[in-house]
Amino acid sequence: HxxxxxxxxxxxxxxxxxxxxCAASGYTYSSYCMGWFRQAPGKEREGxxxxxxxxxxxxxxxxxxxxxxxxxxxxxxxxxQMNNLKAEDAAIYYCAVAGGxxxxxxxLVYFNEWGQGTQVTVS
Numbered sequence: 001h002x003x004x005x006x007x008x009x010x011x012x013x014x015x016x017x018x019x020x021x022c023a024a025s026g027y028t029y030s031s032y033c034m035g036w037f038r039q040a041p042g043k044e045r046e047g048x049x050x051x052x053x054x055x056x057x058x059x060x061x062x063x064x065x066x067x068x069x070x071x072x073x074x075x076x077x078x079x080x081q082m083n084n085l086k087a088e089d090a091a092i093y094y095c096a097v098a099g100g101x102x103x104x105x106x107x108l109v110y111f112n113e114w115g116q117g118t119q120v121t122v123s
Contacts, residue, residue, distance in 0.1 A: 002026040002113040004095050009118030016085050016122075022078040022095030022115055030073045033104035035111060036080045038091035038120075045108060048093070049080060053102040063089075085122045092117040 008020040035050035049069035096111035
């Protein structure tokens with residue numbers, strides 16, 4: 001079965017950096033769109049960044065220029081490099097895969113497998 005395991009969250013000061021990782025197993029990695037999402041207390045889950053099966057990337061406006069999504073196909077791992085972190089970036093961050101989608105869909109409902117999340121605190 002598909003398994004996604006995030007790591008790398010933690011406490012960082014404003015302006016600091018973190019790199020999140022998402023180890024994937026149970027399917028042919030890089031075949032489908034993968035994405036990073038986040039959810040802050042009292043807010044809806046929102047998309048942060050996504051990467052197509054061909055490596056094309058997209059970002060939420062709020063993180064453009066600060067966050068970078070990448071993947072290592074040999075390690076079946078997705079990454080999110082987060083620089084110049086702000087207080088408003090604090091949230092639980094999730095990775096997810098949109099099974100069957102080689103190009104990333106524009107709605108998170110199509111992401112059908114999710115990790116358990118990793119907490120990012122900026123303070």
